Amino acid sequence: MSQEKKQAIIRNAAILCVLFVVTAVTVIFGMMLTLRHFNVFAEYGKIIALTIAVFVLFAVFYVYLNYSSNSRSLESMSNLKLISVAYTAIVIGILLSCATGAYLSWYALPLAFVSLIVGILIRVRVGIMATVIAGMSVMIISPATEQIQDASAVMPIVLGCFIGMLSGFVMAFLIRKRYSRFKLTWGALIVSLAMMPFSALMTILYTFDATTVLYNAIFTAMGNMLAVAVITASLPLYERIFNVWTDFRLQELITLRQPLLRKLNEEAPGTFSHSMAVANLAESCAVAIGINPYMARVCGYFHDIGKIKNPQFFIENQKDGYNPHDELIPEVSVSMITRHTTAGYEMLREVHMPEEICKAALEHHGDSPVSYFYMKVKSITEGDVDNKEFCYEGPCPTTKYSAIIMICDICEAMFRAKPPEDIQSLEKAVDGVIKSRLTEGQLDDCGLTMHDLKLIKQTICRAIPASMHKRIDYDKAKERR
Ligand SMILES: [Fe+2]
Ligand SMILES: [Fe+2]
Numbered sequence: 001m002s003q004e005k006k007q008a009i010i011r012n013a014a015i016l017c018v019l020f021v022v023t024a025v026t027v028i029f030g031m032m033l034t035l036r037h038f039n040v041f042a043e044y045g046k047i048i049a050l051t052i053a054v055f056v057l058f059a060v061f062y063v064y065l066n067y068s069s070n071s072r073s074l075e076s077m078s079n080l081k082l083i084s085v086a087y088t089a090i091v092i093g094i095l096l097s098c099a100t101g102a103y104l105s106w107y108a109l110p111l112a113f114v115s116l117i118v119g120i121l122i123r124v125r126v127g128i129m130a131t132v133i134a135g136m137s138v139m140i141i142s143p144a145t146e147q148i149q150d151a152s153a154v155m156p157i158v159l160g161c162f163i164g165m166l167s168g169f170v171m172a173f174l175i176r177k178r179y180s181r182f183k184l185t186w187g188a189l190i191v192s193l194a195m196m197p198f199s200a201l202m203t204i205l206y207t208f209d210a211t212t213v214l215y216n217a218i219f220t221a222m223g224n225m226l227a228v229a230v231i232t233a234s235l236p237l238y239e240r241i242f243n244v245w246t247d248f249r250l251q252e253l254i255t256l257r258q259p260l261l262r263k264l265n266e267e268a269p270g271t272f273s274h275s276m277a278v279a280n281l282a283e284s285c286a287v288a289i290g291i292n293p294y295m296a297r298v299c300g301y302f303h304d305i306g307k308i309k310n311p312q313f314f315i316e317n318q319k320d321g322y323n324p325h326d327e328l329i330p331e332v333s334v335s336m337i338t339r340h341t342t343a344g345y346e347m348l349r350e351v352h353m354p355e356e357i358c359k360a361a362l363e364h365h366g367d368s369p370v371s372y373f374y375m376k377v378k379s380i381t382e383g384d385v386d387n388k389e390f391c392y393e394g395p396c397p398t399t400k401y402s403a404i405i406m407i408c409d410i411c412e413a414m415f416r417a418k419p420p421e422d423i424q425s426l427e428k429a430v431d432g433v434i435k436s437r438l439t440e441g442q443l444d445d446c447g448l449t450m451h452d453l454k455l456i457k458q459t460i461c462r463a464i465p466a467s468m469h470k471r472i473d474y475d476k477a478k479e480r481r
Pocket of ligand 1: 303304340364365
């Protein structure tokens with residue numbers, strides 16, 4: 001057996017042991033919440049039996065989580081973080097449901113909390129699976145602890161869990177990964193209203209008492225609203241504790257309250273304006289190829305953040321015709337320019353920015369040469385000039401975000417310097433940028449397909465004319481009047 005396999009077995013066994021302890025604690029607390037007079041020592045037989053039953057569910061989920069973590073969409077999240085986020089949500093969901101069931105109603109179970117929090121932080125499909133595990137665990141723990149005299153008393157618990165899980169599935173699908181606070185609140189309200197008649201129908205299965213039917217329908221709506229309230233309160237904590245970058249948190253990075261961005265605006269206004277334009281283009285491209293547009297936008301905002309170390313060395317920030325490169329030899333100029341990628345990467349790592357954003361700052365020029373200075377030296381030197389001395393350090397883009405920023409960065413700078421004359425010249429230029437990067441091998445490791453590149457080209461060709469539209473010259477208009 002290879003060393004790697006041995007380590008994997010030890011790691012899995014250790015995680016399962018921890019999960020067993022977590023299961024036992026959850027079962028004990030679940031019983032404490034549902035049993036009026038609970039005594040750990042008197043109930044130890046039941047505790048062991050329930051722990052084993054719930055642990056089987058937890059272990060099945062662990063296998064599923066391991067399988068899911070291999071998929072490309074979850075690559076950015078470490079396995080341990082994935083497990084911690086999912087299981088804390090399940091445990092909180094179980095305990096909240098036990099408490100709500102025991103003290104309010106079994107129809108008011110906030111199981112939607114699990115599907116939404118895991119759906120938002122990890123993935124909708126994982127959220128749905130987590131809700132099934134949490135719902136089934138509540139079904140196992142609660143009937144076994146209630147003072148149940150006959151089988152009919154189990155009915156409301158089972159139906160309540162079923163309705164709670166169903167609400168969770170519908171809300172997770174309604175909200176998906178692209179959510180907003182508006183969607184969250186209104187989604188909960190709509191799902192609650194839609195689930196009320198369903199809940200009433202379920203109650204009719206075992207009683208025709210009109211008051212019970214009405215109350216259960218109202219409790220179902222209350223459970224969903226409670227789930228959203230708990231999510232709203234706990235999401236910022238989840239984001240900070242597990243360092244997960246949700247859309248809410250990414251949006252906080254693109255305001256001028258963010259110190260680095262404010263500094264860029266104050267000290268390098270030209271770069272700031274260029275970054276805004278790149279961010280707009282990158283966001284549109286991300287939408288076109290189906291990756292996170294918020295992440296693409298933030299990558300655009302921060303890709304040139306390293307320029308604040310020496311803003312005057314970049315043409316967009318130079319004022320009054322003064323250019324410090326006139327006083328330097330080309331080799332020094334190149335090193336002043338190329339270091340903005342590594343400087344940006346270090347600055348962003350220091351403030352714990354998401355990995356994708358740090359990489360976009362480091363990789364957005366790949367290992368391409370600073371053509372202007374290379375050509376300048378070539379024109380004044382006899383013989384060969386080593387191209388490598390005029391290149392960025394790299395690496396080439398390793399994420400789709402870095403590659404999008406690379407393409408949008410060149411296009412934005414190129415069309416700002418010389419706006420395209422017509423749509424044909426625009427298409428030709430964008431095509432040329434993408435083809436040259438492909439031939440240089442800059443896009444080899446980024447994961448973009450040829451179809452993605454086609455969509456990116458179409459998006460840029462659509463967005464550039466819109467961003468360079470003409471405005472009315474009001475002074476001339478006044479003169480004509
Ligand atoms: Fe740059
Ligand atoms: Fe740039």
